Amino acid sequence: MDLMIPLQTASESKTPLYEQIYRYLKEEIRSKALLAGSRLPSTRTLAEHLKVSRSTTQMAYDQLLSEGYIEARPYRGYFVLDIKGMLELKRETPAEFISMEEETKRDCVVDFSPRGIDLESFPYGVWRKITKKILVDDKKELFLSGNHQGEQTLREAIGSYLHMARGVQVHPEQIVLGAGNEYLLLLLWQILGGRPVIGMENPTYRQAYRVFFALGCQVKPIAMDAKGIRVDLLEKEEVDVAYVMPSHQYPTGVVMPVGRRMELLRWAGEREGRYIIEDDYDSEFRYRGKPIPALQGSDQKERVIYIGTFSRSIAPAIRISYMVLPQPLLQRYREKYAFYASTVSRIDQNILYEFLVSGAYERHLNKMRATYKAKHDLLLAKLRPLEVDFRILGEHAGVHILLRSRREREEISEEELVERAAAAGVRVYGLSSFFIHARHNFYPPTIVLGYANLSEEEIAEGVKRLKEAYMKEKKE
Amino acid sequence: MDLMIPLQTASESKTPLYEQIYRYLKEEIRSKALLAGSRLPSTRTLAEHLKVSRSTTQMAYDQLLSEGYIEARPYRGYFVLDIKGMLELKRETPAEFISMEEETKRDCVVDFSPRGIDLESFPYGVWRKITKKILVDDKKELFLSGNHQGEQTLREAIGSYLHMARGVQVHPEQIVLGAGNEYLLLLLWQILGGRPVIGMENPTYRQAYRVFFALGCQVKPIAMDAKGIRVDLLEKEEVDVAYVMPSHQYPTGVVMPVGRRMELLRWAGEREGRYIIEDDYDSEFRYRGKPIPALQGSDQKERVIYIGTFSRSIAPAIRISYMVLPQPLLQRYREKYAFYASTVSRIDQNILYEFLVSGAYERHLNKMRATYKAKHDLLLAKLRPLEVDFRILGEHAGVHILLRSRREREEISEEELVERAAAAGVRVYGLSSFFIHARHNFYPPTIVLGYANLSEEEIAEGVKRLKEAYMKEKKE
Numbered sequence: 001m002d003l004m005i006p007l008q009t010a011s012e013s014k015t016p017l018y019e020q021i022y023r024y025l026k027e028e029i030r031s032k033a034l035l036a037g038s039r040l041p042s043t044r045t046l047a048e049h050l051k052v053s054r055s056t057t058q059m060a061y062d063q064l065l066s067e068g069y070i071e072a073r074p075y076r077g078y079f080v081l082d083i084k085g086m087l088e089l090k091r092e093t094p095a096e097f098i099s100m101e102e103e104t105k106r107d108c109v110v111d112f113s114p115r116g117i118d119l120e121s122f123p124y125g126v127w128r129k130i131t132k133k134i135l136v137d138d139k140k141e142l143f144l145s146g147n148h149q150g151e152q153t154l155r156e157a158i159g160s161y162l163h164m165a166r167g168v169q170v171h172p173e174q175i176v177l178g179a180g181n182e183y184l185l186l187l188l189w190q191i192l193g194g195r196p197v198i199g200m201e202n203p204t205y206r207q208a209y210r211v212f213f214a215l216g217c218q219v220k221p222i223a224m225d226a227k228g229i230r231v232d233l234l235e236k237e238e239v240d241v242a243y244v245m246p247s248h249q250y251p252t253g254v255v256m257p258v259g260r261r262m263e264l265l266r267w268a269g270e271r272e273g274r275y276i277i278e279d280d281y282d283s284e285f286r287y288r289g290k291p292i293p294a295l296q297g298s299d300q301k302e303r304v305i306y307i308g309t310f311s312r313s314i315a316p317a318i319r320i321s322y323m324v325l326p327q328p329l330l331q332r333y334r335e336k337y338a339f340y341a342s343t344v345s346r347i348d349q350n351i352l353y354e355f356l357v358s359g360a361y362e363r364h365l366n367k368m369r370a371t372y373k374a375k376h377d378l379l380l381a382k383l384r385p386l387e388v389d390f391r392i393l394g395e396h397a398g399v400h401i402l403l404r405s406r407r408e409r410e411e412i413s414e415e416e417l418v419e420r421a422a423a424a425g426v427r428v429y430g431l432s433s434f435f436i437h438a439r440h441n442f443y444p445p446t447i448v449l450g451y452a453n454l455s456e457e458e459i460a461e462g463v464k465r466l467k468e469a470y471m472k473e474k475k476e
Numbered sequence: 477m478d479l480m481i482p483l484q485t486a487s488e489s490k491t492p493l494y495e496q497i498y499r500y501l502k503e504e505i506r507s508k509a510l511l512a513g514s515r516l517p518s519t520r521t522l523a524e525h526l527k528v529s530r531s532t533t534q535m536a537y538d539q540l541l542s543e544g545y546i547e548a549r550p551y552r553g554y555f556v557l558d559i560k561g562m563l564e565l566k567r568e569t570p571a572e573f574i575s576m577e578e579e580t581k582r583d584c585v586v587d588f589s590p591r592g593i594d595l596e597s598f599p600y601g602v603w604r605k606i607t608k609k610i611l612v613d614d615k616k617e618l619f620l621s622g623n624h625q626g627e628q629t630l631r632e633a634i635g636s637y638l639h640m641a642r643g644v645q646v647h648p649e650q651i652v653l654g655a656g657n658e659y660l661l662l663l664l665w666q667i668l669g670g671r672p673v674i675g676m677e678n679p680t681y682r683q684a685y686r687v688f689f690a691l692g693c694q695v696k697p698i699a700m701d702a703k704g705i706r707v708d709l710l711e712k713e714e715v716d717v718a719y720v721m722p723s724h725q726y727p728t729g730v731v732m733p734v735g736r737r738m739e740l741l742r743w744a745g746e747r748e749g750r751y752i753i754e755d756d757y758d759s760e761f762r763y764r765g766k767p768i769p770a771l772q773g774s775d776q777k778e779r780v781i782y783i784g785t786f787s788r789s790i791a792p793a794i795r796i797s798y799m800v801l802p803q804p805l806l807q808r809y810r811e812k813y814a815f816y817a818s819t820v821s822r823i824d825q826n827i828l829y830e831f832l833v834s835g836a837y838e839r840h841l842n843k844m845r846a847t848y849k850a851k852h853d854l855l856l857a858k859l860r861p862l863e864v865d866f867r868i869l870g871e872h873a874g875v876h877i878l879l880r881s882r883r884e885r886e887e888i889s890e891e892e893l894v895e896r897a898a899a900a901g902v903r904v905y906g907l908s909s910f911f912i913h914a915r916h917n918f919y920p921p922t923i924v925l926g927y928a929n930l931s932e933e934e935i936a937e938g939v940k941r942l943k944e945a946y947m948k949e950k951k952e
Contacts, residue, residue: 180817
């Protein structure tokens, strides 16, 4: 670690060099620029660096030691001590610098967040073992920058999985990995080019909407019916690119039947430049009936961009998503955008590869399915008494369900449902919050309940509180 | 792993169910959709999945076993065998699907690439040890999505390092992490907004130019003199945002003196919306004189965006870069773009944090400095005989130098220098390839030599071959 200490020579200042160093470091420690626990450079390193004698730096350190700013640890060097409690010159934190995490904190006993995942089931042991295997020093090439689309082997493994599990027609060369769906959308937007009009199911996954909005795209919210996005409206609104979740729409849980799928593909095929982005975000979890194949598998005209992620099936912190580009876009990507280096660490790519091909991913998915199925069944069982007042929707897949009031918006509003729950210590999510614009007044009040990261006890407790909150309301 | 096997019932087809399954799987294996070594689902899982009896799936598997497509491993399940050498239906690979890595392959004995790093010095042991420590199952929160700017602790550690080592004025809340500089530029471009005109030093780091170009920015190449980018031309070309490398310009190695720095800062401060992007890509390595502080440290008007990376100081595969946003841009980021989740794996962020605060990074940098210094000194010593014909430039820092011909372009062209080297099995890089447009005719022929990833033997061998190639030319 270098130290930019502005030293003044004897002709410039009467303060001895050692004292200038000591004062500088003391100020750094008091202002928390140097944090407790950080290691100072050795006296020799610092001396060489500042072109002063070693005794000078030693004197400065001795002074700091004697004043209790630092400590010397045998064989390890000098470390900054915690000066909490000491009279300190606390560095000002301007209001704009308040950490953002504060904002999202909120008191609640049970949070039915639809975006959680179960982390109790994460295979820490296997992950650790694979990591250890990957990080051996005869694999030096892993530390160089790799293939821009992602490791060839990993793309092969993902391609084979997508083909088998989701019926996706894919050659590994069509796959591009990225650090999350948002990054892939940033890249895809460049590949699509020409400022396309985006059509999105409404309600939808708002994070994707935010990306398009941030990029200055024209985004048209497209209404859905019981079969999914209305293709007639795509036509009417002059949409170029439709963003859809046909296998399990978020958040409504609607599964697009084959008729609507064909209609959608026909729409895309009818005009040059039309594309469908298929976000297959949680297809791994389905509790009833046959698995729903990906729309991409029925695409005969190279119009579907398939996007998937390991955020839900493994963990959000992993940051590995992938997209399958149809031929024309792949070509454009290769010509103009393939210079972008992969945003996924090559080490992580290799860990994931081992995780996939060793069978650990399959075992993990089976475990997760069983875990989520148990939570899902418990939640539905506990909710039964509420079915007098609510219909349960979207309950055959994923890790969230919808609770739709049987009463009209005039009798009880969605906001009221959310607030009553909050007053009872339960966080639930109004369906309105998933809409792009406020065009949702024709829906009866509906709340979204996610259960992935809740224990069975929490689910039971949460529903118990919900019942009290909503029944109480009824009695009034 | 699910299997989308399209089964036909007895009324639809005379082929028994087990045979349909067997045929499907066989075709998958032959076409390499199912790769050698992959594990099939258990007979029970598959049976449940397809809603057929377990004996049906068992019969299908038995057939595959007897035909040698799969093998059964005790306690582990069924695995696909390698069918290489067997008569197989090879899946067509269309020309567009040829892997891109093929293109960049090129025969040479010694490659003086300026983009390499020394991987012999990577601290595999320490990295493994830290990783093991991080991946313990009581740290579950690490697997949830984290702070959008990056972990608070890591930003504190980076901030403290930047302050001490580079004189950067930074509060941790100003730091945004990203998976590589390119991603940060994509994000920064959104934050800057309003389609600014970008001015870049010419020659420059072409990868950054490509990002701006891909985003449709107007990029103006700005000529340099001995002190760096010409500020008068920034004014004349009506540039809004200047992209510069003041501490060690890439590839010229020019260090911007304090006078030019002040002139540049003054230019930025003179009009609303002007900014300076300071890419401090390899400031860690400097062999002579005092360290050059970052330009950002002298910025009084919140005009400098500081960008740094661990790609060079640790490894490119790590994919962790950071930017320090000045107040106005931080505010805009918070308001409009903070919804983007971090593109860096939270696990990796925590590994890096431990690496920084344990002192391992400091030790690693010291080791790298010594290693690079030794290579640098050797290269210069070996090049001495060539100094009759060439001047050596940019040799006090970084991991590359420039070799500038003392003769005119008319006598020997840069292309010829590159080609003669190639004929001798040595890859060198013409300075022309770093220019944005072909406005470089006034430079004498110059080649760039990087040495980071070469061993001392390779450096010696490479220079020996270069000498022969260039001396031969002289004799002619």
